[in-house]
Amino acid sequence: MSVTPINASIITIGDELLIGQTIDTNSAFIAQELNKIGVWVRRRVAVGDVYEDIWKALDEEGAVSEIVLITGGLGPTADDITKPLLCAYFNGTLVVNEEVKAHVKNLFENVYRRPGALLERNLKQAEVPDVCTVLHNARGTAPGMWFSKQQEKHKTFYISLPGVPHEMKGLITNQVIPRLKDEFSMPAIIHKTAFTAGQGESMLAEMLVDFEASLPESVKLAYLPNYGMVKLRLTGRGNTKEEVDAVITPVFDRLLKEVKDFLVTDTDEGLEIVIGKLLKEKGLTLGTAESCTGGYIAQLITSVPGSSAYYKGSVVSYANEVKTGVLGVLPETLQADGAVSEETVTQMVQGAIRTLGVDYAIATSGIMGPDGGSPEKPVGTVWIAVGNNKETRSIKLNLRFDRQRNISLAAVNALNFLRKFILTNS
Amino acid sequence: MSVTPINASIITIGDELLIGQTIDTNSAFIAQELNKIGVWVRRRVAVGDVYEDIWKALDEEGAVSEIVLITGGLGPTADDITKPLLCAYFNGTLVVNEEVKAHVKNLFENVYRRPGALLERNLKQAEVPDVCTVLHNARGTAPGMWFSKQQEKHKTFYISLPGVPHEMKGLITNQVIPRLKDEFSMPAIIHKTAFTAGQGESMLAEMLVDFEASLPESVKLAYLPNYGMVKLRLTGRGNTKEEVDAVITPVFDRLLKEVKDFLVTDTDEGLEIVIGKLLKEKGLTLGTAESCTGGYIAQLITSVPGSSAYYKGSVVSYANEVKTGVLGVLPETLQADGAVSEETVTQMVQGAIRTLGVDYAIATSGIMGPDGGSPEKPVGTVWIAVGNNKETRSIKLNLRFDRQRNISLAAVNALNFLRKFILTNS
Numbered sequence: 084m085s086v087t088p089i090n091a092s093i094i095t096i097g098d099e100l101l102i103g104q105t106i107d108t109n110s111a112f113i114a115q116e117l118n119k120i121g122v123w124v125r126r127r128v129a130v131g132d133v134y135e136d137i138w139k140a141l142d143e144e145g146a147v148s149e150i151v152l153i154t155g156g157l158g159p160t161a162d163d164i165t166k167p168l169l170c171a172y173f174n175g176t177l178v179v180n181e182e183v184k185a186h187v188k189n190l191f192e193n194v195y196r197r198p199g200a201l202l203e204r205n206l207k208q209a210e211v212p213d214v215c216t217v218l219h220n221a222r223g224t225a226p227g228m229w230f231s232k233q234q235e236k237h238k239t240f241y242i243s244l245p246g247v248p249h250e251m252k253g254l255i256t257n258q259v260i261p262r263l264k265d266e267f268s269m270p271a272i273i274h275k276t277a278f279t280a281g282q283g284e285s286m287l288a289e290m291l292v293d294f295e296a297s298l299p300e301s302v303k304l305a306y307l308p309n310y311g312m313v314k315l316r317l318t319g320r321g322n323t324k325e326e327v328d329a330v331i332t333p334v335f336d337r338l339l340k341e342v343k344d345f346l347v348t349d350t351d352e353g354l355e356i357v358i359g360k361l362l363k364e365k366g367l368t369l370g371t372a373e374s375c376t377g378g379y380i381a382q383l384i385t386s387v388p389g390s391s392a393y394y395k396g397s398v399v400s401y402a403n404e405v406k407t408g409v410l411g412v413l414p415e416t417l418q419a420d421g422a423v424s425e426e427t428v429t430q431m432v433q434g435a436i437r438t439l440g441v442d443y444a445i446a447t448s449g450i451m452g453p454d455g456g457s458p459e460k461p462v463g464t465v466w467i468a469v470g471n472n473k474e475t476r477s478i479k480l481n482l483r484f485d486r487q488r489n490i491s492l493a494a495v496n497a498l499n500f501l502r503k504f505i506l507t508n509s
Numbered sequence: 510m511s512v513t514p515i516n517a518s519i520i521t522i523g524d525e526l527l528i529g530q531t532i533d534t535n536s537a538f539i540a541q542e543l544n545k546i547g548v549w550v551r552r553r554v555a556v557g558d559v560y561e562d563i564w565k566a567l568d569e570e571g572a573v574s575e576i577v578l579i580t581g582g583l584g585p586t587a588d589d590i591t592k593p594l595l596c597a598y599f600n601g602t603l604v605v606n607e608e609v610k611a612h613v614k615n616l617f618e619n620v621y622r623r624p625g626a627l628l629e630r631n632l633k634q635a636e637v638p639d640v641c642t643v644l645h646n647a648r649g650t651a652p653g654m655w656f657s658k659q660q661e662k663h664k665t666f667y668i669s670l671p672g673v674p675h676e677m678k679g680l681i682t683n684q685v686i687p688r689l690k691d692e693f694s695m696p697a698i699i700h701k702t703a704f705t706a707g708q709g710e711s712m713l714a715e716m717l718v719d720f721e722a723s724l725p726e727s728v729k730l731a732y733l734p735n736y737g738m739v740k741l742r743l744t745g746r747g748n749t750k751e752e753v754d755a756v757i758t759p760v761f762d763r764l765l766k767e768v769k770d771f772l773v774t775d776t777d778e779g780l781e782i783v784i785g786k787l788l789k790e791k792g793l794t795l796g797t798a799e800s801c802t803g804g805y806i807a808q809l810i811t812s813v814p815g816s817s818a819y820y821k822g823s824v825v826s827y828a829n830e831v832k833t834g835v836l837g838v839l840p841e842t843l844q845a846d847g848a849v850s851e852e853t854v855t856q857m858v859q860g861a862i863r864t865l866g867v868d869y870a871i872a873t874s875g876i877m878g879p880d881g882g883s884p885e886k887p888v889g890t891v892w893i894a895v896g897n898n899k900e901t902r903s904i905k906l907n908l909r910f911d912r913q914r915n916i917s918l919a920a921v922n923a924l925n926f927l928r929k930f931i932l933t934n935s
Binding site for chain 2: 452
């Protein structure tokens with residue numbers, strides 16, 4: 084059952100990562116894609132635009148990994164030192180690659196339609212070390228580069244990619260993954276994730292003590308808390324997909340039973356996707372009336388391709404005039420109970436159903452901070468209502484985080500509240 | 510002028526980072542805060558929940574850095590091995606810390622108000638190595654831990670923090686930064702950032718060839734492309750803030766002049782903040798009418814504290830009935846020109862100004878993909894309009910990315926289009 088995993092390291096290059104000006108989303112994508120084909124990402128390292136630091140990282144990661152993915156440091160501007168360094172590291176010489184040159188010209192002339200913007204420094208991107216295999220970057224000017232080096236005990240492939248996310252993604256999918264599959268015979272890894280809400284990490288762990296103790300050696304359980312929810316992730320490893328599947332499937336079924344009271348979904352997908360599927364299945368529509376979440380729920384729902392099939396829109400009623408004028412909330416209610424009240428969100432739900440012409444609606448109103456709180460309604464007070472044309476239900480949250488986290492938590496809670504409502508009302 | 514920087518490494522622990530299930534936002538925050546006090550983050554490393562890998566990372570990072578920040582791996586569940594490992598690494602013994610114990614009990618009884626949920630495994634968080642200084646975590650149960658170790662050539666402080674972002678942030682701000690200031694005499698680092706739009710990285714670099722060549726040795730320029738914009742960041746280093754300021758300020762002024770035609774703002778802040786300041790200054794209000802951006806613009810604007818002073822709301826008109834019913838777009842227009850057209854977004858702007866009672870409005874309508882395109886209107890076609898009660902202007906974008914990036918790019922372009930409109934119309 085035991086399998087020697089193929090190890091990978093990801094090196095990201097760039098001062099912007101080290102001063103915190105950019106959040107590294109590339110590594111997560113690369114890790115996911117490598118994982119799918121059975122490669123284990125053992126380490127991720129970020130270094131600045133410093134020659135000796137990059138060199139050292141290449142040495143260190145090559146010593147522990149068969150695959151070293153490098154992103155960043157390939158742009159056309161002067162702060163990039165990576166390409167000459169790679170050339171020296173692998174004892175190569177920079178030569179002009181005619182195909183890359185033709186590709187860069189073509190991009191400027193026919194795709195960007197700005198031939199006048201083509202500069203010498205763009206053409207320099209066609210210079211590549213003569214010791215690498217060039218990986219075609221259909222989405223941009225900087226090509227990927229594939230090197231290999233014999234280490235003490237193993238051979239390492241070093242793959243250098245541009246840091247622009249959509250260029251990197253194209254190269255990973257179309258060039259890197261297929262080539263890695265050719266080079267290695269991969270072990271199989273399967274993840275199965277259950278998404279729970281309404282119970283903390285510790286309580287779940289307590290519930291799952293016996294379950295965890297009984298796990299087969301090739302399966303691991305991880306707890307991933309995330310905005311008031313906990314993802315439970317099982318990871319199985321083995322020689323073939325079939326072998327792993329046979330072990331992990333019954334274990335996962337048992338897990339689902341253990342946590343059934345808190346289960347949101349048995350796939351690793353957000354509530355916005357779960358709700359979209361539910362609505363599509365039932366042929367019903369949704370609208371939102373958002374005050375404190377300010378459009379956050381709407382953008383979550385519409386981030387899902389095809390959401391126009393069930394989502395009609397939102398009235399983001401940040402100002403009270405919009406609550407009364409567009410949603411028909413009674414001025415007396417705002418006067419008597421305030422905008423952050425059960426009565427207001429109830430009227431907002433009914434107003435959204437009417438105004439947007441939908442089957443279900445969600446409404447939110449709250450105080451997200453940092454200012455605007457009072458002793459009766461401190462920062463973090465949020466009223467949420469969901470309903471259809473027969474019934475409206477509401478809950479109150481008392482959040483205690485920063486503004487952005489309060490907004491996300493309110494949105495996730497609202498979506499989960501709606502999910503339960505739909506399940507008991509259709 | 511030259512200063513020996515104090516180096517830091519950040520180690521993040523957790524399999525979820527290596528399989529790409531979680532994006533590491535903690536490191537960016539820590540890097541920013543360390544940077545502010547003059548500490549240079551030299552490396553960031555992510556390792557999984559593997560004993561030997563964590564141990565090796567402690568060795569390697571301690572060898573190159575005076576400060577090693579460790580996050581993650583301290584939760585109450587069974588997949589965490591970090592605390593026993595740290596205890597062994599620093600030759601300590603786990604002992605119960607009575608203050609932490611009282612704090613955990615108090616949190617469950619008086620803050621969470623769920624005394625029944627307090628479990629043995631929560632109380633275990635009060636066990637800490639006897640060789641560390643305990644850092645009080647006001648926001649959660651897992652305390653921070655502060656260790657030190659003499660290396661070959663320097664002393665290293667190792668600081669272990671929980672991975673939950675808002676707990677980590679509280680500890681960094683209230684405990685770690687003040688202690689580091691006591692331990693080190695810090696060099697000064699100043700960053701100054703100009704935010705540009707409308708010109709690519711290469712063209713800017715070309716414009717700035719002479720400027721770059723003339724930079725003093727202690728100042729560096731970096732290009733940070735980001736969603737159709739480029740941030741230009743100057744970094745100056747020296748012994749004191751005053752000394753660095755005297756060098757970098759005239760250099761930054763020169764940079765602003767060089768790029769004045771493309772300058773959005775001379776501070777490192779998003780367009781949503783720049784626009785908020787503009788509106789506040791002029792005492793004018795804004796509303797949005799979003800189709801393809803689905804509330805993304807609204808949530809960007811309302812992510813800014815105090816935005817209710819100038820932002821009244823949005824009509825997210827995902828469905829055509831909402832465009833006609835709420836915004837008053839003419840059914841004939843939708844019929845003749847389609848929802849993605851100049852005429853439609855123009856009517857949406859006017860409808861938003863009327864319906865929401867605002868001075869300015871933004872409208873968007875487009876095809877974000879992956880489906881829904883046609884030969885005449887391919888995926889990525891977006892119409893944007895901005896206006897007030899006197900004038901409406903529109904532009905068409907042809908985006909060529911994935912759904913989420915198309916949405917963000919449309920939003921940023923819309924905000925910048927509005928910014929220019931406000932500057933020439935008030």
